[in-house]
Amino acid sequence: MLLWRKHFSYWKTSFILPRLLLGISRSRLLGCVPVSEFVSQNRPMFVMRAFDHTAVGIPTLAGKEPPLYLSNICKRMFASDSTSNSDKTPFPNSPGNLPLMWLFFFASAGIAFYAGYLLNRGYPHLVDYDTFWKLLERGEVEGIVLNHHSPYAFVSLHSVYPGTDKKVVVVPLLQSPENLEKSVREKEKMWDIPQDGQLPIRYGTRRDIADQSGSSPIALVATTIVLSAIVITAYIYWGVKRGKISQIFSSGQSLGGTRPYTKLEPKTPQSSPKKPTVEGKLESDRYSGGLPFSWDPFSGFQSIRPVTTNVKFKDVAGLHASKQEVMEFVSYLKDPKKYQALGAKLPKGALLLGPPGTGKTLLVKALANEADVPFFSMAGSEFVEVIGGLGASRIRQLFRTARAKSPAIIFIDELDSLGRRRTAVDSGGRRGSPGGGGGGGVSEMEQTLNQLLVEMDGMDTAEGTIVFAATNRADLLDKALLRAGRFDRHIFIDLPNLAERKELLAMYLAKYRLSPTILQGELIQHLATWTPGMSGADIARLCNEAALVAARRDTPLEGVLRDDFEVAFERILAGAAKRSNPLSLPERRVAAVQEAGRALVAWLLPRTGLLPVKVSIVPRTMAGLEGSGGLGFTHLVPEERQLFNSEELKDRMAVMLGGRAAEQVIFNAVSDASQRYLHKANELAFKQVREWGMSKAVGNLSFENDPSGNEFTMKPYSQRTQLLIELEAQQLVISAFTRCVELLQANKDKLQRLIDALLQKEVLNYDELVKLCQNQSSSNDVPGSTDTTPLS
Template sequence: MKQPSNTEDKKGLKEDKIQKPPSGGSGFNWLYLLLLAFLLLFTFFSNPTTTTKEISWAFIQDSLITQNKIQKIIVVNKEYAEIFLTPEDTNNERNKDFSEKWFQLARAPEYSITIGSVDNFESKLDRAQQDITSSEKINVQYQNRGSWLGILSWLLPFGLIILFWMYMLGKLGGGGKGSNPLFNFGKSTAVLTEKGTKSPVSFNDIAGLKEAKAEVMEVVDFLKNPERYTKLGAKIPKGVMLVGPPGTGKTLMAKAVAGEAHVPFFSMSGSEFVEMFVGVGASRVRDLFKRAKEKSPSIIFIDEIDAVGRSRGKVNAFQANDERESTLNQLLTELDGFGPNTGVIVLAATNRPDVLDKALLRPGRFDRHIYLELPTKEERVEIFGVHLRPLKLSKNVDKEVLARLSPGFSGADIANICNEAALIAARKKKNKVEQEDFMEARDRVIGGMERKSKIISIKEKEIVAHHEAGHAVVSWYLEHVDSLVKVSIIPRGKSLGSAWYLPEERQIVTKSQFMDQICASLGGRVAEEIIFNEASSGALDDLEKVTKQAYSMVSYYGLDKEIGPLSFYDSSGQNERLLGKPYSEHMAQLIDKEVQNLINTAYERTRKLLTDHLTELKKLAQLLLTQEVVEKEELEELLGKRKPHYPTTPSQTVET
């Protein structure tokens, strides 16, 4: 026989639980306010001294005693006297107000006086009444009062403070037990993605990064099908460290793991562990792993782990106790300590692996280090394909060309270009995004927004035109310089002009390539000296770049014959603590001398090249002054077609 009543009762109980208002809600807030208002009103209206006037003895003797207006006097606690007038004189002395009529609990005295001492007061009163018969003398009474109003006035401030804090704590904590952040600052602030929650990001949204994605997907597959690995004796990796330059997709990879793993996923930033309170970081680490173990198997993702994982030998070495170091010690213990850590996988991301503590990176804590590099051309094609999906594109948009014209761009840069192109098309009131919008967006991302309204003098414009023409001519005739795309003298960002190149995707750079790049950077400065017989401050960025490249060649890459194959580069970062340089003064002088000789040699080489092509330099400068922008086709007409100096492949061919 069916029993629907049990089901209905259960439903009714659930509805009652749902409809029951949470404790500490608005009802309690109104109760606090009403209680506070009652205390204030009761204290004010029930105090009989609110209408009592303090007077002097002269007034009592001259105005009250001589006219027989006093009915009685009550001496309270031998400190002060309360004076009550006769009923017929009361209305004449003062008017009854609203509070006295309706809220006065006892008759209040009309006047009061501080007596000093009882004997002195009695002697004065006897002298004032010496001419009055004994039957008409004033009735004097003595009382000892324990004033509960005085006690209330002393306790009232504390009561108000307690009510205020009860109200504030109820507002902050929501009324739930243990939910108050003032008492939960030691708890973990990680965001929990429960099992079965659908994530908007999956591995299909990650373009490129095939090797990195395969390793991360293996961890996810281990969580889904553990028996496939455990039957062979394999153990799940305890930690996976995602390392790579900014914008390469480390956080996006973690979001995809959260969407694909189908296990509880805890995510937080490394900076959330550290607070101003001592011991909070270590407490949050313990609480985070405790929550993760309770929901095992689970995944913990710590973004920007270098905020707490910096090497203990370099951070605050002179401090006896550092909060960040205590947090790191607790994190190391939780990752691989005596306590069990079964079923909890830790994902971490950083773009500063050089500053992390070695104990944090060892196997047993982070068993896998996955490096996410900048995407290649083929990977950039895939990334463009992902970010072009939501856009309304014109038929002339070619993602192969866009990928070829964006070497060195990360996934975040490509996403920014696609968004900027859509904004530019919308600003021009187009129905679809065209190829030229992407090219304009690329220029804006690299160089900044065009400032055609910036006013410069004719003389300065001539200097800028010859400066950019010098860069273009030198780079056009040198063998190992990147392909020139266009030259412009339109102010963009902080620069007054620019030469746009298409960098080759190299993994190594030779000495001849270094020298040609230095010459191309010096082309603008040399052109100014040849044409105007003096240099300007416009070559500041070029000189800074040249100086850094020259010092790298001499002191890092060992490309100088005089210095020899020596490198003073510190990949571990330990020399950051040193106040001096890791070489002698004599070596420092020798390095400075060789750098100076190297740059002077490149300077003279650049001068000779521009002198030989002085006619082309002047023609290109005049063309820039006329139309401000010169594209590659016009450069080929003016300077001749540039011969390819490298064996080209389809991925390296430059076509615009």
């Protein structure tokens, strides 16, 4: 520890000059911002307070130049080269800066590491107490230096210690220095060593102990200073050659830019944003000029450039209503005079809403391509960072770049990550926003959202810059984003209907090699009928999975077969089959009873709109679209309906409880295999009572469920009403279960036939289900199709 304290100052000295050099280089990266932007960028204030209490960016008085004090020089070196009120862009990036900046960086790092190596080379090696006595017995010890203020003994050796290049070792003292000396003398007497041949033991000062290491602090400091001076001289020479260093002492110019201090003039409403002098360069209003990199050193944020897209409207299948709405934007961007002559103004923004995978991003890309305008696409998460002010800065940068290239389209994907609803008080009693963390001030997410609102308020529709955004969580968005004047138009993109699914399948299937035995029109009809509720992305995945299944066969060149589509569909719906982990015989029987009960109840209750087309007791993973894994699955094809009455919903609850009721009929007991379906039935019952007003006891009241799921949230009804809701929901579930048991008891022979067939074959297709239930009259048919031929 003493030696470390001795050399700690030298170690710090070896880093002073390299860190100064890196600080100068870093100042070009971490340019400070003007006073007007301190609210949204709090990080550079540390640099400001480090030099002076006077803020950078204040206009000079009466045209006088600021005095060339050290603080002013440093402030010019660290000051930002652009302000929110400035019309000039930062100094353009120079590709030649990159190699030299890396050279200076690695040279400085090399000096620091070399200084550390010189310091560490002279450190004595630490050995334990027992090793010291062994060295003493072998006669390898030359001398010992002790100190009353040091917990170590410095031992000099005749030769280097094995495995090192050290001739001095350090031994931790387990006793006082006097006792150690006494112990050594006793050992020497025991070994019959004469007095003139005894080991020299002396008590030295801290300097004597430090000198035992053999290091030369003067040489160490001198070497570090010389090497650092060489690098700094090279850096200054390079800066002078490029005209950078001289700018420090010129008329108020910064190290990296060429803009003098100017008086900050407020913008007038008639003023329009100016185009940058250099297009395609990084336009960050918090960096000083001359940034040698084209990315944000904190997060890798790339410079904003238009995105090239080759998507056209003909490449977007379906979405007919949505296409018609966005075509109006194309018409305006191509011929704005027609609308301006009528006094019409284009909406400032459009918000695309809908489930995931429905083609929101694809539609905007097609819009940008058809309109032939620059397209700026960014994700909402790119604007949210831990470092304060980055998000707001990027919003300004994005809109400034888009305005410079107007007419243009800005697209922000996943807007909910940026525009989440603000709240007055967070859970900790502080101001903040959901997920933002107030922390005693405005959160980073709220800063970014505020900047987006300001930028959209300042937009002029005559500029031709339109903002599009997409989200599948519109309920989380802040109301200020949804008001008129920002996102004026809301375009809802729903899941594709039967006709749109046919278009999607025709487009995707054309990319794959199908078997010659397949009639493509018939296959499209079947797949479109069997895929209600699937998005365009799900349908694309279905076709690709079928091709992957075909590639695994021994004869993949014959093309994709119908069986491949069926296997792919089952994998997407219920997950992969777990044939390597077969069920035991009792579990197989429980699975057969469960799946047979659900399929039979769905067949016997035609008002449910659910048609069983396939039943399997092959165990599946939980990776399906509906989490349909478990002991097996029953494929129920739903009708494409938007409305259901109370009786139809009760029938659907009976189907969910069909497996549980079948266990009660066959085993007179229930298992935990039906827990997932029981949970779905409970949710449906509570929705009928609490949200849809389908209970006579509760009446025509509707209470939305808390999306956060917090049970401590204040509810808009009393505890008595809550108890009544629970009792009514419980009664609905009991009634559906009782009805299901009675229905299966009356058709127990059909149920037993289904169970036996499943235990024998494991999988039953639609034809086999029809044969097993043919004696029972049912008007069920495949929805949307008169052809009931299965895929297999």
